[in-house]
Amino acid sequence: MSESAEILCIGTEILLGNIVNTNSQVLSRGLAELGVNVYRHTAVGDNPERLREALDEAFARNDIVITTGGLGPTYDDLSKETIADWFGLPLEMHEPSARAIEAYFGGMKRPMCQSNLKQAMMPRGCTVLENRNGTAPGAIIEGKGKTAIMLPGPPREMTPMFERQVLPYLAKRADHVLRSHCIYFFGIGESTLESQLRGEMQAMKNPTLAPYAKDGEVMLRVTASAPTEAEAERLMEPVIASLRERYPQYIYGVDVDNLQTAAVRVLKDAGLTAAAAESCTGGYIAKRLTDVPGSSEVFGCGAVTYANGAKERLLGVQGSTLARYGAVSPQTAREMADGVRRLSGADIGVSTTGVAGPDGGTDEKPVGLVYVGISSEWLNDVVELRLGRGFDYGEREFIRYLASSHALAQILRAAQSRPE
Amino acid sequence: MSESAEILCIGTEILLGNIVNTNSQVLSRGLAELGVNVYRHTAVGDNPERLREALDEAFARNDIVITTGGLGPTYDDLSKETIADWFGLPLEMHEPSARAIEAYFGGMKRPMCQSNLKQAMMPRGCTVLENRNGTAPGAIIEGKGKTAIMLPGPPREMTPMFERQVLPYLAKRADHVLRSHCIYFFGIGESTLESQLRGEMQAMKNPTLAPYAKDGEVMLRVTASAPTEAEAERLMEPVIASLRERYPQYIYGVDVDNLQTAAVRVLKDAGLTAAAAESCTGGYIAKRLTDVPGSSEVFGCGAVTYANGAKERLLGVQGSTLARYGAVSPQTAREMADGVRRLSGADIGVSTTGVAGPDGGTDEKPVGLVYVGISSEWLNDVVELRLGRGFDYGEREFIRYLASSHALAQILRAAQSRPE
Structure with a gap:
């Protein structure tokens, strides 16, 4: 018992x-x-x-x-x-x-x-x-x-x-061992994942499967009880394998703790380096990556370019791009990502530009509109995010954190999509 | 009651x-x-x-x-x-x-x-x-x-x-109002402050004075009870004034919440801008400054230069300086602070370079050795910090956070010391 x-x-x-x-x-x-x-x-x-x-x-x-x-x-x-x-x-x-x-x-x-x-x-x-x-x-x-x-x-x-x-x-x-593994998801909501898996989760007795949501991510914890560790691992294996097969685009790691650790690990394994150009996240991407011990091997350079002048001087964003499309635009995000990649010599450049609030939003570009740019020899893209929820409390932190999470996810995507 | x-x-x-x-x-x-x-x-x-x-x-x-x-x-x-x-x-x-x-x-x-x-x-x-x-x-x-x-x-x-x-x-x-103010200290230890103020704190009945320490900072909360708000304020005024007089070099603000909010406020009031060049803090200074709504007015540019190459390319740190003194040195800190000021056109440049650990420490340059550089037309300095405590858990975050706090304190110092 x-x-x-x-x-x-x-x-x-x-x-x-x-x-x-x-x-x-x-x-x-x-x-x-x-x-x-x-x-x-x-x-x-x-x-x-x-x-x-x-x-x-x-x-x-x-x-x-x-x-x-x-x-x-x-x-x-x-x-x-x-x-x-x-x-x-x-x-x-x-x-x-x-x-x-x-x-x-x-x-x-x-x-x-x-x-x-x-x-x-x-x-x-x-x-x-x-x-x-x-x-x-x-x-x-x-x-x-x-x-x-x-x-x-x-x-x-x-x-x-x-x-x-x-x-x-x-x-x-205890007379038994309990072992668990944590499977980390990004880009899929808790309610979606839970509704897709509810039947299985309720039917499973050993191992068990439980979802936890936090700050835009979902973690599923699979836990097995058995007389030995090896037996517990054997029980969990097929569950993890079937989730990996079912959600390849959303699972960013098992037992990795967080996106930044996963990103540093994948970059290291692939022998790649990344650099970040941050406007609305203001250093959050760099801070999270450098939280990870050993990140210096894969992340050598970041630019926090809040001001337009800094975007031009440091990153070589065209004045005409800023004038025509504005700082918060897919065009600027793209030039920022390209610019920081050129500046740093890294394999992958990522960028953010957006409206973190609480002020500065307009009808056309509301609080929470963020563009994440990704630049590499094999993948170039800009992702548009709408992160505003209309909270009147804590929304700035919410938007900045989620935007940095999306940028880390884009680094992972680029690192994993490099052609052989 | x-x-x-x-x-x-x-x-x-x-x-x-x-x-x-x-x-x-x-x-x-x-x-x-x-x-x-x-x-x-x-x-x-x-x-x-x-x-x-x-x-x-x-x-x-x-x-x-x-x-x-x-x-x-x-x-x-x-x-x-x-x-x-x-x-x-x-x-x-x-x-x-x-x-x-x-x-x-x-x-x-x-x-x-x-x-x-x-x-x-x-x-x-x-x-x-x-x-x-x-x-x-x-x-x-x-x-x-x-x-x-x-x-x-x-x-x-x-x-x-x-x-x-x-x-x-x-x-x-309640039949009375309670009001309090928080006085924020940086650069003085809790035990030092407490031992200096213990007698007064124990003798005070209304208002009361209580110390709280967190992450290298101390906050004193003064709280008064009175029939009206104005009366409560009147009771607290002399206490706050006497602390301000006694600890002018340590008090960075009243009711400001944290160093980054104080820094943004002081920069705004002084009409100054700041920029940061970060090695061991890896974006933490920028992240904390841009946590503050409205920080874009005073902080437009940061450079995260983990790699030596980035220090040279972005900030113009001399290769010879890096070769002779190493990346973790007062000389490099100084050139980083100068470099980011030049690059950004800001009034104040701040820099960090150090060993955040857990690896990379040597006898000569142990984990926790950090240099904070400050550059402006009227103040140029490098501060040496020894933040290592030998913790075998959580020390990297501890060192990075404290180093970023010291850098914010140097921005405050520079902003407040500008000659008329």
Whole structure:
């Protein structure tokens, strides 16, 4: 039978809205992939009474409670004390953690306070989780038929500790393995894909298939449960193959995370380079590509040409083109893509020009009208997008993000369509 | 006396980790500014029994419960039914909402299903909250001495509804007004600022002063409670003035949200333009500046020159400079900043070159070494940053973000230092 777990995030800064609680998502996603059910998230402040109350409630509903936060060195960080007390365990100095904390401060060349050593006091008999990105160790505490997993609050510390130490621990508890693959789609709407696949998705038991939509993309997650990893993979293979066969034009990768990673990977594999000329996206394409480690091999040059003068000077767009058709036109998009390819010497040039809003729209060229140009020796095209939705909130970011996604998709298209 | 409220987010996609629960933060921040206490966040799935249980618990602890999600048109969206049932209210067709939904689909030129009209069924006697960015109206339900505020799940719909309709409603319930201002710092650490101001912050009762740190910046929020808005402003004025006097070199703005908005504003006010030449930030500076509506007036041109060839061709960096000092050097940063200023004709040129990692670091030039160049007729400088922390997770994004922040801060510095 599947286990269930509850997530309990501790920190007054969460309740005050000073930070977004991203930890709950990271934990939930990992637990979902293991097949551990999560029925509730809770966040409470750094307050021992309210934390105790939330712990009682969570353990009444579940065998496993995962907490984040409250492991800091200051007087108001009381998670560890409260949780150890729930299990009736005293705190003891954990020498390897004390040494690690000293080494951490030594490496940072910063002075260490005595209060930092409070972070090395751990519940007796717990499994200590090493923190390689901060000073607060985590812990797994088993007792009273329950398990508490205490993790630090900062996502940069919590995420690797969870992925590298907690997930393997939880996987070992289970009598089966759960494996999943993520299939990434671009250019097809969630409702379209869901309506085409609804029957199959509802009929499938193992593996399962579930759709997730975000920012103009759809991801299908296929998940299989089996006694061994190899068996789980074998179950998923035909599902992935049949989707690939059915949607070749929409699937941009499996387990690739996002369009920019897929684009960098495909360019590398093909031995090609790309360059971007951006007007309305204003650097978003370049930013996303260079987010990917190692992107320098395939993306050496981008031009952000918001102003018409910059389009002419940097990219060699004709003044007459701008005058006759305007900056937001297929003609300008084409000359921008050609221009940045010439300028950079890259194999593929991509461009965007459009109206990101909120101002600057006209009846003829409304907010959300974007042209994406693609230039290469074997493929030249301009795609017209209508991304305006009439939102009166957040539409500029929406349009800029989607336009950069379409540009990345065009880079993929060009890289994949090169003749042998 | 202050009211307290609980936030209850509804949606299986939250528990599966498919989305980050940003709504809780937006709601918490707004409630904190109104002086409404929030002691707990909860998230549950689209499951009427578990939602009912969570509602019972939340109303046992508070008079106000704010929910998000579960107002969609499909069979598993049951928040409205469950909450109306808690108050013992039937659902009735709300004609203005039905008309708005029809108009919404008409505007999108998409076919409307009958199930969409389910979204116009509202609890009898509630206050309907209009949704101008989607189809699900929200509602305020008062009864049994309690108040439920139901909001849609998508942040683009939830946020404006909350800010424009719910906050004014809650403010009216209070017998005082709460006003706050946010003072933004860059270049000073949270612990330094906090240790310098701790005594004052602890002694202050009205207004209060609280620090928040994020991604290398610190924000101090000053909040005053008073019978009138003018009175609240009068209480805050001397606090803000004294901070401005004490930290002129670190405060980059009040209520400006972020460095890019401050930079665009200062450039506009000064009638100046800026351009960016980016190597390790790869478009991040341009992306952040062009996030700001109206930035085209002050930022017309950026160059993303990851490759050495691009630095030479676009920016006129000397081959000999690259050969002698390397791409990551103060000399290259200087020539990049000069080059992009010349290329663009802007008043201020800024540049970045560095090692973003995770690979490419050496003993001499480790991951995190970044040079920021600034070029103008009146100020030319190169700043050396050491941003590496040895994180084995997320460090690339950390370095790139901080480097772009420093570059924006240099644009501000240049704009503010122009001689009369």
